[in-house]
């Protein structure tokens with residue numbers, strides 16, 4: 189299949205996670221990307237647990253005005269997003285400085301956002317969660333205690349520029365019944381299977 193590594197979780201079962209794999213053992217920063225509701229937080233936290241790395245949710249790095257805007261049902265603009273992305277970039281640099289790496293959930297919807305996050309940071313690899321519209325709507329509508337309204341999903345899809353060839357990305361195709369663990373396994377397999385040079 190052309191484009192980024194495209195992994196069906198069902199085909200990735202039975203892989204030994206971080207432990208003995210030299211690619212995963214070295215410093216690595218994994219950015220869980222995808223639209224709202226794609227599972228970045230849930231899968232990212234589980235992945236971090238598997239890899240023994242710290243996890244951060246990009247939602248916590250938004251300036252208050254961004255959260256207020258989204259809560260009010262207004263999509264963010266590029267101008268809104270740059271400071272947020274740069275705050276996440278600072279976090280990534282802190283992880284890099286420790287030589288430890290980490291896992292962060294950040295929608296990174298557009299190519300320019302991903303380039304901003306990865307430029308000069310060779311440890312960065314993206315895991316793009318590719319989830320069907322109907323599943324997204326169901327998840328976001330049923331989620332409680334989150335500022336993101338279902339009404340903003342369409343704007344998320346409109347802004348999304350799926351990863352292209354040449355981007356360091358593992359693409360995970362997620363279905364209605366794909367488990368969190370299957371997604372974690374797919375990401376670990378995707379990173380390890382390419383020797384780290386994921387395209």
Ligand SMILES: Nc1ncnc2c1ncn2[C@@H]1O[C@H](COP(=O)(O)OP(=O)(O)OP(=O)(O)O)[C@@H](O)[C@H]1O
Pocket residue numbers: 222223224225226227228229230231247293295327328330331332336366367368
């Ligand atoms: N594999 C899964 N199976 C069932 N439910 C899931 C799965 N992955 C995530 N969910 C649920 O979908 C909802 C959205 O997941 P999550 O909050 O991780 O998405 P997100 O991409 O971080 O969203 P946002 O960007 O809006 O913060 C949550 O209620 C979560 O529990």
Ligand SMILES: O=C(O)[C@H](O)[C@@H](O)[C@H](O)[C@H](O)CO
Pocket residue numbers: 223224225246247264269295296297336344
């Ligand atoms: O880029 C964006 O439009 C926003 O940052 C969103 O992706 C939110 O961070 C997140 O999805 C909130 O739930």
